[in-house]
Amino acid sequence: MRPALALVAPLALAAAVSLAGCTPAAPAIPPADLIGASLDTLTEGPGADATLLVQDASPRVGASPSYTGDPDLDAAWQIVAICTSDADVARSSQIEVAVLPEDLVTPAVEADVASGSFRDAVDCAGRPHHG
């Protein structure tokens, strides 16, 4: 039995290592996927552990800034621009977003966001991956 065991043991180990290597990794989340999402999607999800800078871009649509940093109100804010320190939002230690209150995001504003008009609403220094 011993020779058989000596043959089987390495094969079993190799199979175990191979199976472990096949564990699927979580798919990367590109920053562009967060454009148009509510802020809590980021702060309670892939950006939960990152240092986060939030720029209130309300003056760009004629409103006064009102973001307070209260995480309970993040669901009422929409991300209109984002840049991250890693191509995968979940792996980013630094994230910067520009936000607008949901009720200010009209179809016209949505079109502006889609055309990239808000891309310069974030500074992105040290956060080269743009949304």
Place this chain on the structure above:
Amino acid sequence: MSLLSHSVVVGLLVSLVSFAAHPLPSDNSAYPPPKLTELRVVSKSSLGGQIGSKVIASCLIRSDGGTCTITRGKTASREVQLSFGMSWASATAQLGIGSGRTVSTTVSCSSPALSAGTSWKARPVGTIYYYKIRKRIIQAGHVMSTDLSSQLTAFNPSASKIACGLH
């Protein structure tokens, strides 16, 4: 073999025999007592509520009249000056502060409405410690020498406080 080399060989043999006849002592009494080095943090004082010099996060306003909020997760460095080879772990333990190199802050701060191009910066707030490190060499219960470092400082950032401003 010359007379000189013969003498050397004989001398070597005598030495070996002598060594064998007087083996190393089995008790410690024949050795000098070991010298122990003692390092202590002394003359400690502290001052709370101090703003650290290093910016831990900075936000450049991009919308004229907009605001920026710097949120949780910023990392502030714990700084401890050392002397006489004292370890970080020993110094922080004697200062009574955490031993981690960094502290992750949990609070946020929002700027007022600012002009585009203005920077809003966050700095850590914490306690500054002033102290010296005393080194003593002790042998057989007697202090053989004492050295004292110059004035040293440590900064222990708070996780729940930051200071934000334009400068």
